[in-house]
Amino acid sequence: MSSVICQGLRSPVRRLAALRKSKTISTSIVHNETILVKNNQEFVTKVMNNDKPVIVNFHADWCEPCKILTPKLKELIDPLTNLDLAIVDVEENADLVHTFEVKAVPAVIAISNGLIVDKFIGLVDTDMIQNLIDKMCGKKKDP
8 A cells, every 4th residue: 555655645746846847937037226215315325316217106195196106006016127216205304305395195206227207196097007118118109
């Protein structure tokens, strides 16, 4: 009886070994970085000096449109490798709010090579967000 059990155990092990030899499966996925900005220095280091373009989302926990926009930005940007998302809480970063003249939330600013290249204020539709992402990633849209 024990030899039957041993043969039964060896069979799945052999199949797994054969699968392992047939294809190499890579599980490493490179994603972008979501930067939770805590202070001015971190903003300068991780956003302004970033090699990749960054979409900066100024938001507040009490803001209902922010609760819709922030997850949508994460969903659209997360799979990309050539674009980062920075989230700035306006309650904790008054200096950044003043510097970027944020008058309302949500406010989204697109930064590339340390320069503001685009922005929008308020809750916008997915197409407008996607157009901004495409612009930041260097994708041109056909007319």
